[in-house]
Amino acid sequence: MTGGVGGEVDPAVRRARAWLSRAVEPGSVDLWRFVEREGALAAATALRAGTAPPRVQALAGVRAGEDASAEDLRRAERCGARLIVPEDGEWPALPLHCLTVAVAGEPAATGRQTERTQVLVPPMALWVRGDRPLDQLVDRSVALVGSRASTAYGEHVAGELAAGLGERGWTTVSGGAFGIDAAAHRGALAAGAPTVVVAACGVDRPYPAAHSALFARVLEDGLVVSEWPPGCAPLRHRFLVRNRLIAALTQGTVVVEAAARSGAQATAHRAASLGKAVMAVPGPVTSAMSMGCHELLRDVERGTTLVTNAAQVLDRVGALGEDLAVRPARPETARDSLSDVARRVLDACPVRAGVPPERLAAVAGCDVLDVLRVLPALELADLVQWTGTGWRLAPTAGAPG
Amino acid sequence: MTGGVGGEVDPAVRRARAWLSRAVEPGSVDLWRFVEREGALAAATALRAGTAPPRVQALAGVRAGEDASAEDLRRAERCGARLIVPEDGEWPALPLHCLTVAVAGEPAATGRQTERTQVLVPPMALWVRGDRPLDQLVDRSVALVGSRASTAYGEHVAGELAAGLGERGWTTVSGGAFGIDAAAHRGALAAGAPTVVVAACGVDRPYPAAHSALFARVLEDGLVVSEWPPGCAPLRHRFLVRNRLIAALTQGTVVVEAAARSGAQATAHRAASLGKAVMAVPGPVTSAMSMGCHELLRDVERGTTLVTNAAQVLDRVGALGEDLAVRPARPETARDSLSDVARRVLDACPVRAGVPPERLAAVAGCDVLDVLRVLPALELADLVQWTGTGWRLAPTAGAPG
Numbered sequence: 159m160t161g162g163v164g165g166e167v168d169p170a171v172r173r174a175r176a177w178l179s180r181a182v183e184p185g186s187v188d189l190w191r192f193v194e195r196e197g198a199l200a201a202a203t204a205l206r207a208g209t210a211p212p213r214v215q216a217l218a219g220v221r222a223g224e225d226a227s228a229e230d231l232r233r234a235e236r237c238g239a240r241l242i243v244p245e246d247g248e249w250p251a252l253p254l255h256c257l258t259v260a261v262a263g264e265p266a267a268t269g270r271q272t273e274r275t276q277v278l279v280p281p282m283a284l285w286v287r288g289d290r291p292l293d294q295l296v297d298r299s300v301a302l303v304g305s306r307a308s309t310a311y312g313e314h315v316a317g318e319l320a321a322g323l324g325e326r327g328w329t330t331v332s333g334g335a336f337g338i339d340a341a342a343h344r345g346a347l348a349a350g351a352p353t354v355v356v357a358a359c360g361v362d363r364p365y366p367a368a369h370s371a372l373f374a375r376v377l378e379d380g381l382v383v384s385e386w387p388p389g390c391a392p393l394r395h396r397f398l399v400r401n402r403l404i405a406a407l408t409q410g411t412v413v414v415e416a417a418a419r420s421g422a423q424a425t426a427h428r429a430a431s432l433g434k435a436v437m438a439v440p441g442p443v444t445s446a447m448s449m450g451c452h453e454l455l456r457d458v459e460r461g462t463t464l465v466t467n468a469a470q471v472l473d474r475v476g477a478l479g480e481d482l483a484v485r486p487a488r489p490e491t492a493r494d495s496l497s498d499v500a501r502r503v504l505d506a507c508p509v510r511a512g513v514p515p516e517r518l519a520a521v522a523g524c525d526v527l528d529v530l531r532v533l534p535a536l537e538l539a540d541l542v543q544w545t546g547t548g549w550r551l552a553p554t555a556g557a558p559g
Numbered sequence: 560m561t562g563g564v565g566g567e568v569d570p571a572v573r574r575a576r577a578w579l580s581r582a583v584e585p586g587s588v589d590l591w592r593f594v595e596r597e598g599a600l601a602a603a604t605a606l607r608a609g610t611a612p613p614r615v616q617a618l619a620g621v622r623a624g625e626d627a628s629a630e631d632l633r634r635a636e637r638c639g640a641r642l643i644v645p646e647d648g649e650w651p652a653l654p655l656h657c658l659t660v661a662v663a664g665e666p667a668a669t670g671r672q673t674e675r676t677q678v679l680v681p682p683m684a685l686w687v688r689g690d691r692p693l694d695q696l697v698d699r700s701v702a703l704v705g706s707r708a709s710t711a712y713g714e715h716v717a718g719e720l721a722a723g724l725g726e727r728g729w730t731t732v733s734g735g736a737f738g739i740d741a742a743a744h745r746g747a748l749a750a751g752a753p754t755v756v757v758a759a760c761g762v763d764r765p766y767p768a769a770h771s772a773l774f775a776r777v778l779e780d781g782l783v784v785s786e787w788p789p790g791c792a793p794l795r796h797r798f799l800v801r802n803r804l805i806a807a808l809t810q811g812t813v814v815v816e817a818a819a820r821s822g823a824q825a826t827a828h829r830a831a832s833l834g835k836a837v838m839a840v841p842g843p844v845t846s847a848m849s850m851g852c853h854e855l856l857r858d859v860e861r862g863t864t865l866v867t868n869a870a871q872v873l874d875r876v877g878a879l880g881e882d883l884a885v886r887p888a889r890p891e892t893a894r895d896s897l898s899d900v901a902r903r904v905l906d907a908c909p910v911r912a913g914v915p916p917e918r919l920a921a922v923a924g925c926d927v928l929d930v931l932r933v934l935p936a937l938e939l940a941d942l943v944q945w946t947g948t949g950w951r952l953a954p955t956a957g958a959p960g
Contacts, residue, residue, distance in 0.1 A: 263935040265928060315844055440841030440853060443716055443867035452841060455856065455865045464856045464865075466844035527666060534664040 167245045174202035175243045175283040176387065177227040181205060181218045182282075184385040185399040187264050188214050190279045198243070198282075226387070233388035237362040238377070239287035244280075250293045250407060254280050256432040257406050277402045278432070281385045287361035288381035295352055295381060296407045299329035300471055303404065303425060304338025304414035309447050312338055312415030315439055317345030319412065322468025324351020331356060331408050333400065334369060334382070338414045343376055352380040356407065358400040359392035360384060383407075401425050402432075410435030410475040412465060416450025426454050426462060435474045437465040496539075500532040504541055504551075512548025568646045575603035576644045576684040577788065578628040582606060582619045583683075585786040586800040588665050589615050591680045599644070599683075627788070634789035638763040639778070640688035645681075651694045651808060655681050657833040658807050678803045679833070682786045688762035689782035696753055696782060697808045700730035701872055704805065704826060705739025705815035710848050713739055713816030716840055718746030720813065723869025725752020732757060732809050734801065735770060735783070739815045744777055753781040757808065759801035760793035761785060784808075802826050803833075811836030811876040813866060817851025827855050827863060836875045838866040897940075901933040905942055905952075913949025 175198050182189045182205075192214045193201040204210040205218050206225070215222065234241060242248050260278040286292050300323055302316055320330040320342045330346040332339040334355035346353035353376055359365050361382045364373040373382060385403065386396065401421075405411050411429040413436075416422030426436045438455050441448030454462040463474045496504065506521035507513075515529040533549060536542040543552045576599050583590045583606075593615045594602040605611040606619050607626070616623065635642060643649050661679040687693050701724055703717055721731040721743045731747040733740040735756035747754035754777055760766050762783045765774040774783060786804065787797065802822075806812050812830040814837075817823030827837045839856050842849030855863040864875045897905065907922035908914075916930040934950060937943040944953045 259935075259939070263932075263939075265932045311843055311845070439844060440849075440856070440865070442712055442843055443840060444712070448841075449867070452865055452867050455841070456871070458859070458862075458864075461859075463859075464841070464853060466850070466853050470857070531664075531666045534660075538660070538664070 166247070167243060168199075171198050171245055172241055172243055172283075173227050173231070174198040176230050176241050177202050177225060178205075179241075179283045179285070179385060180226055180230060180387045180390075181221045181224070183217070183399075184281060184396075185277050185279055185402075186217050187261055187279050189217050190261060190282070191266075193282065198245075230387040230389075233362060234285055234287075237287060237388065238289075239285055239361045239382075239388070241283055242286050242292060243283045248291050248293050249284075250296050252293075253296055253407050253409070256434065257281075257402070260432060277399055278428075280406075281403060283385070285361050285384045285387060286381055287383075288377045290352055290379065290381055292354075292381060292383065295329045295354055296331065298327060299331050299354065299408045300475060301331045301404045301408040301411040301429075302338065302342035302414055303332060303401075303411060304422070305416050305420065305447055305450075306335050306337035306339075307417070307447065308337035308341065308415050309441075309445060311441060311445065312439075312447055313341035315441075316341035316414045317348065319414070319439075319465075319468050319471065320345030320353065321349035321351070323471065324349035324353075326468060326472060327351075328468075328472065329354055329380075331404055333358070333397075333404060334365070334373065334376075336366060336368075340369060340372060342414070343372060346380075347375055350379075354380055354407075355382045356400055356404045357382055357384040357392070358386070358396040360386055360388040360390040362388040363391075365392045402428055405429035405432055405434055408434065410437060410471065412437040412439065412471055413451055413454060413462075414439045415441065415445075415447040416454075417446055418449035418453060420450045422450040423454060423457075427460065430460060430462075435463065436460070437463045437471060437474055439466065440464055496536075497532065499528045500536060503529050503532050504536055507542050507549055507551045509551050512543075512545030512550040514548050518549060567648070568644060569600075572599050572646055573642055573644055573684075574628050574632070575599040577631050577642050578603050578626060579606075580642075580684045580686070580786060581627055581631060581788045581791075582622045582625070584618070584800075585682060585797075586678050586680055586803075587618050588662055588680050590618050591662060591683070594683065631788040631790075634763060635686055635688075638688060638789065639690075640686055640762045640783075640789070642684050643687050643693060644684045649692050649694050650685075651697050653694075654697055654700075654808050654810070657835070658682075658803070661833060678800055679829075681807075682804060684786070686762050686785045686788060687782055688784075689778045691753055691780065691782055693755075693782060693784065696730045696755055697732065699728060700732050700755065700809045701876060702732045702805045702809040702812040702830075703739065703743035703815055704733060704802075704812060705823070706817050706821065706848055706851075707736050707738035707740075708818070708848065709738035709742065709816050710842075710846060712842060712846065713840075713848055714742035716842075717742035717815045718749065720815070720840075720866075720869050720872065721746030721754065722750035722752070724872065725750035725754075727869060727873060728752075729869075729873065730755060730781075732805055734759070734798075734805060735766070735774065735777075737767060737769075741770060741773060743815070744773060747781075748776055751780075755781055755808075756783045757801055757805045758783055758785040758793070759787070759797040761787055761789040761791040763789040764792075766793045803829055806830035806833055806835055809835065811838060811872065813838040813840065813872055814852050814855060814863075815840045816842065816846075816848040817855075818847055819850035819854060821851045823851040824855060824858075828861065831861060831863075836864065837862070838864045838872060838875055840867065841865055897937075898933065900929050901937060904930050904933050905937055908937075908943050908950055908952045910952050913944075913946030913951040915949050919950060 205222050257280040316338045324346045329352050330342050331354045332342045343353045361384045364370045413422045430436045438451040455464050465471050506518045515526055519526040519529045540552050542549050606623050658681040717739045725747045730753050731743050732755045733743045744754045762785045765771045814823045831837045839852040856865050866872050907919045920927040920930045941953050943950050
């Protein structure tokens with residue numbers, strides 16, 4: 159337990175966030191902005207008094223008149239869970255920062271908020287069941303996601319990936335569902351590694367119920383995490399909200415198996431938009447459960463990386479981890495791929511009148527043979543052109559240097 | 560038979576090229592350049608007289624004193640084959656043009672010629688067995704290649720791809736080997752579509768011998784093609800030379816199955832360097848025979864396209880076919896991905912002193928809310944920056960417009 163760190167937080171603030179986590183459905187941009195501006199305590203007080211801005215007040219609706227927060231905290235404690243809040247040292251602030259960035263890009267006017275607006279927002283608080291500190295477990299973590307209707311192949315690969323990640327000290331995060339999720343959690347457990355279930359319902363109610371034993375094993379060395387207070391049901395719309403938390407908490411998401419046109423693409427694109435690495439496992443082209451992965455991998459614009467084992471997953475997330483900022487890559491030009499000699503020859507080419515290769519060699523400071531060797535490539539790249547009497551820069555090439 | 564078109568060619572030229580195809584091992588840059596300069600007839604005469612430039616003469620060596628050309632042409636005729644030469648109307652000049660371009664990029668000095676130099680050169684002539692015109696068959700063709708030690712999965716996919724291509728009027732080209740090659744040829748035959756075997760030995764000797772019946776079926780509606788005269792053996796080095804012809808004759812190459820670090824990568828990269836589409840079929844990550852394909856697909860720099868069916872293959876080669884020239888893509892900048900409004904706001908940003916969003920809205924001609932909506936994205940893309948008092952262009956963004 160990390161109660162020591164959590165103990166520094168004003169109990170009233172924790173209680174306020176507990177109340178907010180039930181009063182307003184998680185995933186609301188307007189509530190998050192209101193709490194950021196007013197503080198959790200003042201925001202909760204205003205909502206309970208009915209004095210919050212109308213748009214925010216409407217989010218709570220009738221729930222503003224109810225207060226189950228003390229009972230929720232007691233229920234949590236009874237099942238070995240705790241509520242962690244952004245004010246806690248255990249709060250996974252670094253991975254969740256991507257959501258703060260994402261929400262900053264959302265418009266203020268309700269009419270302009272898309273469905274995405276309801277989702278790409280940091281959590282108000284996290285109900286965490288299990289003894290390990292959340293921030294440490296997700297510090298080096300990867301999400302393994304995929305279809306519930308998985309094949310033996312997909313389950314095998316998910317298990318192998320999770321075990322391989324666990325052996326390398328990485329945590330596997332998934333949703334605790336049937337199929338790929340369960341295989342991933344089991345693979346981590348088999349490797350003696352901790353694993354995290356991010357649930358779309360209260361941490362006291364295993365969903366699906368058939369996974370009660372699995373969740374009990376997860377809790378021995380891992381965590382079950384949720385934005386919803388104990389007792390909350392896994393309502394359908396909560397899975398979309400939950401999925402963005404899986405993407406946000408981890409360094410990258412691996413889609414292991416997914417049907418064509420399934421939610422896997424949306425999950426992957428959301429992870430990518432949060433600056434997280436997105437990976438997919440290929441499979442037999444004859445398997446319907448690999449079609450979603452292949453669709454992702456064919457969409458080269460999106461940059462999904464094909465991975466076949468845990469080492470390749472860590473290659474991908476390791477590289478991104480070194481540079482958490484989302485920066486557009488420097489555009490590569492035809493010039494970038496040139497050899498040193500080719501660049502020197504290109505720089506030697508005049509803009510207007512063509513000159514013979516001998517002249518280019520003299521200017522570039524290389525052998526005439528080198529010039530003759532690189533000119534065809536430069537011409538193919540539309541960087542130089544033959545005027546009939548000599549070589550010059552192609553009009554499209556721009557100035558050298 | 561297309562003897563009518565071929566009949567226009569001077570028989571002495573055809574005989575000279577027949578002689579050259581045996582006198583000098585196919586794949587020599589120096590011979591090709593000599594023949595280009597002198598013409599086939601004069602080149603052959605010079606080589607037989609021992610008066611060719613020493614480097615070229617050395618290529619023929621003792622073979623310069625032998626002449627089996629009349630016998631080769633007779634042997635070809637006996638097995639239903641013919642020799643087609645660049646002077647023939649049936650010569651597949653358009654697909655093979657990529658080799659003329661490639662050889663132009665090779666250095667003149669022997670010492671500077673790499674192993675590649677021995678390979679990326681147009682054929683001197685092609686021995687063709689079968690009745691269909693070669694140029695028409697390869698006009699819309701795809702190469703399916705892969706391991707001889709294929710799995711049932713790989714053979715199934717190769718067969719399905721070839722059949723799917725055949726049903727759409729495309730020819731499958733392969734090497735006639737065991738494994739993926741044979742499955743590809745058989746898939747085309749099963750769809751009633753023509754298929755082309757490009758051999759690394761004489762067209763009169765089926766290699767492997769176990770494929771005699773397969774080749775006989777291929778010849779009913781397809782072709783067996785070779786650069787080597789009848790009777791020539793499938794020597795090891797000839798396969799590399801042959802492979803470049805498979806890549807050159809077709810619009811694209813699909814690697815169906817390949818072991819890790821196999822020749823598949825080299826084959827694929829050669830096809831790409833010739834401006835042809837390169838594709839790979841994914842498979843189970845647990846299959847050693849798919850590892851080569853996955854390596855290709857992970858090498859994003861090279862741009863191998865993942866394909867799972869014939870339609871996706873044609874998507875890829877169709878797109879390239881519309882623009883045969885090898886042009887570097889226009890470099891994409893962060894700006895390119897911006898919305899119209901974002902671009903207008905970016906253009907409204909001053910270089911030095913920061914201005915408030917209201918001012919940007921006035922200049923850009925849009926709503927202040929629109930400005931507020933796009934600024935975070937512009938900032939994330941390092942295009943604008945907050946000075947503390949207002950927004951201005953980021954120093955790295957360059958001038959707008």
